Amino acid sequence: MKALVAVKRVIDYNVKIRVKQDNSGVEKENVKMSMNPFDEIAVEEAIRLKEKNLIDEIVVVSIGSDNVQETIRSALAMGADRGILVKTDNELEPLAIAKILKYFVEKEESDITILGKQAIDDDYNQTGQILGGLLNYPQATFASKVIKEDNAMLVTREIDGGLETLKINLPCIITTDLRLNEPRYASLPNIMKAKSKPIDIIELKELNLEITNRLEILEVKAPPERGGSVKMLDNYSELIDVLKNKEGIL
Amino acid sequence: MSCLVIAELENGTPNRPSLAAISASLELESTIDLLVFNPDKIDEIKKIKNVKKIYSFKNKIDNLVAEDLVNCLKQIAANYKYIIAPSGTFSKNFIPRLAANLDLQPVTDIIKIHDKNTFDRPIYAGNAIATVRSHDKTIMLTVRGTAFQPFAQDGGSAEVELLPDLLEGNHSKFINKEITKSERPELSSAKIIVSGGRGVGSKDNFKIIEELADKLNAAIGASRAAVDAGYISNDYQVGQTGKVVAPELYIAVGISGAIQHLAGMKDSKVIVAINKDEDAPIFQVADYGLVGDLFTTIPEITKEI
Numbered sequence: 172m173k174a175l176v177a178v179k180r181v182i183d184y185n186v187k188i189r190v191k192q193d194n195s196g197v198e199k200e201n202v203k204m205s206m207n208p209f210d211e212i213a214v215e216e217a218i219r220l221k222e223k224n225l226i227d228e229i230v231v232v233s234i235g236s237d238n239v240q241e242t243i244r245s246a247l248a249m250g251a252d253r254g255i256l257v258k259t260d261n262e263l264e265p266l267a268i269a270k271i272l273k274y275f276v277e278k279e280e281s282d283i284t285i286l287g288k289q290a291i292d293d294d295y296n297q298t299g300q301i302l303g304g305l306l307n308y309p310q311a312t313f314a315s316k317v318i319k320e321d322n323a324m325l326v327t328r329e330i331d332g333g334l335e336t337l338k339i340n341l342p343c344i345i346t347t348d349l350r351l352n353e354p355r356y357a358s359l360p361n362i363m364k365a366k367s368k369p370i371d372i373i374e375l376k377e378l379n380l381e382i383t384n385r386l387e388i389l390e391v392k393a394p395p396e397r398g399g400s401v402k403m404l405d406n407y408s409e410l411i412d413v414l415k416n417k418e419g420i421l
Numbered sequence: 422m423s424c425l426v427i428a429e430l431e432n433g434t435p436n437r438p439s440l441a442a443i444s445a446s447l448e449l450e451s452t453i454d455l456l457v458f459n460p461d462k463i464d465e466i467k468k469i470k471n472v473k474k475i476y477s478f479k480n481k482i483d484n485l486v487a488e489d490l491v492n493c494l495k496q497i498a499a500n501y502k503y504i505i506a507p508s509g510t511f512s513k514n515f516i517p518r519l520a521a522n523l524d525l526q527p528v529t530d531i532i533k534i535h536d537k538n539t540f541d542r543p544i545y546a547g548n549a550i551a552t553v554r555s556h557d558k559t560i561m562l563t564v565r566g567t568a569f570q571p572f573a574q575d576g577g578s579a580e581v582e583l584l585p586d587l588l589e590g591n592h593s594k595f596i597n598k599e600i601t602k603s604e605r606p607e608l609s610s611a612k613i614i615v616s617g618g619r620g621v622g623s624k625d626n627f628k629i630i631e632e633l634a635d636k637l638n639a640a641i642g643a644s645r646a647a648v649d650a651g652y653i654s655n656d657y658q659v660g661q662t663g664k665v666v667a668p669e670l671y672i673a674v675g676i677s678g679a680i681q682h683l684a685g686m687k688d689s690k691v692i693v694a695i696n697k698d699e700d701a702p703i704f705q706v707a708d709y710g711l712v713g714d715l716f717t718t719i720p721e722i723t724k725e726i
């Protein structure tokens with residue numbers, strides 16, 4: 172059994188985002204980059220399945236420019252077995268990314284394909300579901316618990332009203348939510364070991380896929396600021412008073 | 422060619438986020454078609470103004486899996502110029518899968534419509550707003566409920582088409598559901614939300630939040646840290662990866678104000694922060710701040726109101 176995990180390099184979640192002066196995007200120069208936190212959870216889940224001997228190999232795929240190798244290396248240092256970098260300098264949309272991933276899911280014959288539920292940069296929350304649709308594989312999104320049962324996966328999902336459990340046959344697509352697990356830190360020996368794990372580097376155009384972006388980003392702006400500044404109050408009576416008499420809410 | 426809105430229902434009629442999606446849709450087209458999964462109150466739904474046609478099913482459909490839903494929708498959806506749903510975990514689950522079947526790239530979570538194919542959507546947890554133009558032949562959108570007014574005009578008389586029940590596929594099966602039952606208002610439609618964070622300290626202590634919420638007839642919210650620690654269940658999480666809310670009053674109690682949390686509540690009309698740390702970042706977005714221990718302050722407020 173094989174697991175394929177898709178990872179994305181994004182601006183670290185602790186960085187304060189700044190919009191570029193010319194409104195063409197956000198500032199990425201000299202900004203700390205990390206693996207998308209949901210993808211770390213995806214890598215961790217694959218490793219846990221491997222530790223339970225439920226799968227034999229974990230392949231990590233990432234799409235982007237050369238520096239994405241760093242992100243793949245972090246996944247290898249956590250415990251993935253090998254990496255694939257699909258090289259392109261274009262920023263691709265979820266549909267395009269899913270078409271590339273479909274190619275590798277089929278080529279690698281992945282049984283369990285795990286993705287983060289969303290990337291914290293574009294916040295789309297689409298790629299896993301699109302991939303499920305393209306492959307016509309069953310999907311379980313926003314997973315908070317994953318159990319293997321016979322030849323299927325029992326997945327608990329976070330939904331609007333609470334939790335839902337699905338049973339999906341293999342091969343399948345799973346997307347991770349925050350509470351699925353807590354990703355491990357790579358140990359120093361494992362970081363060293365990861366340096367010799369293989370990463371295949373493939374130019375996107377070599378794959379001969381029909382891929383075009385459908386959306387055009389016209390502009391990226393800073394959000395409107397909240398007007399005014401905070402009024403600090405001395406005690407709870409003042410608070411009740413402003414909410415009642417000034418804001419007219421209570 | 423027109424616009425299909427896939428609505429979610431609450432007590433049989435479109436919920437607030439769906440009514441917001443209808444408002445957004447009517448900025449794009451003068452009439453819309455509506456798809457709902459429960460025909461029980463269809464006579465009421467028919468009255469919504471500018472709805473031409475309602476698709477539903479003979480029997481109420483519960484516990485849908487995305488695979489079956491998409492198989493049913495892909496034929497219907499192919500005839501539309503717009504396919505629109507409210508943002509939420511329900512639509513996030515199937516809209517992209519439907520898009521894959523139609524070879525479309527959805528624009529999710531829109532907060533503003535510029536013209537027929539240009540929309541604003543927040544990125545980076547709302548720290549930037551992207552204006553995007555879609556070049557797809559059919560435009561799939563999900564609409565952020567807090568960004569549009571719920572549609573409230575009636576006087577319509579839509580025709581109804583009942584679809585055959587969904588066929589169940591055999592690769593994905595619904596097993597069970599644990600739905601949080603609550604007498605309190607829904608997070609997405611509440612006028613007031615009292616939200617608790619890690620500072621609340623335990624599941625038992627969360628009663629302090631509940632008591633204040635009940636006094637105010639408010640919904641309860643929580644930070645990720647409070648949910649992770651098990652003080653309250655996942656569906657109360659507000660933020661980048663939880664629910665996005667914009668009530669008239671949001672009271673953040675023992676919440677530090679991480680950007681991922683702010684992403685879910687900073688459009689609230691009035692924000693009150695109660696925190697013992699005067700430097701907590703939550704005070705930077707709050708309208709009113711109170712520095713103090715929540716264990717004394719909150720019960721005092723509950724008593725006084």
Ligand SMILES: Cc1cc2nc3c(=O)[nH]c(=O)nc-3n(C[C@H](O)[C@H](O)[C@H](O)COP(=O)(O)OP(=O)(O)OC[C@H]3O[C@@H](n4cnc5c(N)ncnc54)[C@H](O)[C@@H]3O)c2cc1C
Binds near residue numbers: 715
């Ligand atoms: C990918 C990703 C997605 C995320 N998505 C979300 C999301 O959707 N929603 C979300 O909320 N977070 C999210 N987070 C987590 C976020 O970064 C913060 O960790 C989280 O919001 C912190 O929750 P908190 O404010 O309750 O806890 P803390 O940051 O620990 O703050 C606790 C606060 O309580 C105060 N306090 C303690 N005791 C008292 C007392 N007795 N009286 C008064 N005040 C007290 C403290 O001063 C402190 O300010 C996400 C993180 C990541 C990486």
